[in-house]
Amino acid sequence: MxxxxxxxxxxxxxxxxxxxxxxxxxxxxxxxxxxxxxxxxxxxxxxxxxxxxxxxxxxxxxxxxxxxxxxxxxxxxxxxxxxxxxxxxxxxxxxxxxxxxxxxxxxxxxxxxxxxxxxxxxxxxxxxxxxxxxxxxxxxxxxxxxxxxxxxxxxxxxxxxxxxxxxxxxxxxxxxxxxxxxxxxxxxxxxxxxxxxxxxxxxxxxxxxxxxxxxxxxxxxxxxxxxxxxxxxxxxxxxxxxxxxxxxxxxxxxxxxxxxxxxxxxxxxxxxxxxxxxxxxGRPIPVNKSIVGDHAFTHESGIHVDGLIKDRRTYESLDPGLLGRAHSIVIGKHSGSAAVAAMLDVLRLPFSSGEIARIVARVRSHALDRKEPVSNEVLKDIWRDVRRQSEIRVS
CATH class of the missing domain: 3.20.20.70 (Aldolase class I)
Structure with a gap:
């Protein structure tokens, strides 16, 4: 120094x-x-x-x-x-x-x-x-x-x-x-x-x-x-x-x-x-703008989301509640099974351990093709398709 x-x-x-x-x-x-x-x-x-x-x-x-x-x-x-x-x-x-x-x-x-x-x-x-x-x-x-x-x-x-x-x-x-x-x-x-x-x-x-x-x-x-x-x-x-x-x-x-x-x-x-x-x-706020941007407290990375789900202090230095805001999770290419499973739970969509791996793979493929987060509606469609395939395998 x-x-x-x-x-x-x-x-x-x-x-x-x-x-x-x-x-x-x-x-x-x-x-x-x-x-x-x-x-x-x-x-x-x-x-x-x-x-x-x-x-x-x-x-x-x-x-x-x-x-x-x-x-x-x-x-x-x-x-x-x-x-x-x-x-x-x-x-x-x-x-x-x-x-x-x-x-x-x-x-x-x-x-x-x-x-x-x-x-x-x-x-x-x-x-x-x-x-x-x-x-x-x-x-x-x-x-x-x-x-x-x-x-x-x-x-x-x-x-x-x-x-x-x-x-x-x-x-x-x-x-x-x-x-x-x-x-x-x-x-x-x-x-x-x-x-x-x-x-x-x-x-x-x-x-x-x-x-x-x-x-x-x-x-x-x-x-x-x-x-x-x-x-x-x-x-x-x-x-x-x-x-x-x-x-x-x-x-x-x-x-x-x-x-x-x-x-x-x-x-x-x-x-x-x-x-x-x-x-x-007439100046839109960049989504990644600190403090006030839409994505200032938004998470996609599987490692980060998994930590937040277990204890938000693992990836939180600034409490969004102080600003009247909250953490949000989006599903995308970098999402892991914990994040996808948590979102499926929120949507009240059941899944097996084998299905979650296939759903995650489909989520990542969709995000890479579209270069955007996977919406809840798209996630529901992926879930339905994977469940349908599971039923076919069972029958």
Missing amino acids: SPRISTIEHSLHRTRVEKVVLNDTTLRDGEQAPGVAFTGAEKADIARALAKAGVTELEAGTPAMGPEEVAAIRSIVEAQLPLRAIAWCRMRREDVDAAIASGVSMVNLSVPASDRQIAVKLHGDRARAKELTAQVVDYARSRGLDVAVGGEDSSRADPEFLVELMAVARAAGARRFRVADTLSVLDPFSTHDLVSSLRRETDMEIEIHCHDDLGLATANTLAAVKAGATHASVTVIGLGERAGNAPLEEVAVAAAQLYGIETGVVLTELQPVAALVAAAA
């Missing part, structure tokens, strides 16, 4: 985190996924579903997009849900004014943090980024808004500059700094290192915002939380730019399951809210 990994693992075990606030940005970053567009009514429905699921912070949209977006955000605010609606803004006074028109009490003011993005987007240098941050944060605070500053492309920024930018934001009245892995360049180890170093320098709230281009968004988010992040940006089913964001359902369940970290999320509501967002986004 390398010294670096050993040091990080020691730090992970040493850090005691009891709670993290999940800031759901499905209605902002999630809607930025290619081809996704929510109507005002859909946004309101999703906000209500998230509130029911125990989410307490919601990035409701980008007011600078125009009157329709302002109206959609305002409808969420006026619904008086048990969550805080936050508006995403560029580091511009006019964006703050649009946020005020939407009725929110908090804004996330985004500013480029990496040298490349500062040069391209601000046509300036680090001093310009700090100057702009101080001015606009002060303006938002003077208008009565709580402020989070989002460091766009934080993961490619000079860490020392991030510390300086955070200090400027805090001095101007910001309560939170968002560390954004905008281009998904972090891994869990570098995430932990970065957030730990920032945590040592400030008492501000720190929010982690991860993208999933490398499939590490959930892992990186958890690493940040273990390093001291107080808030985590997530989206339902990981919806978002490019490969998406850290999924709400994965972060909420993993935080509780692995670390006992409280998020306030009602786990039994995760599947309904996922179905609602998927329908509104």
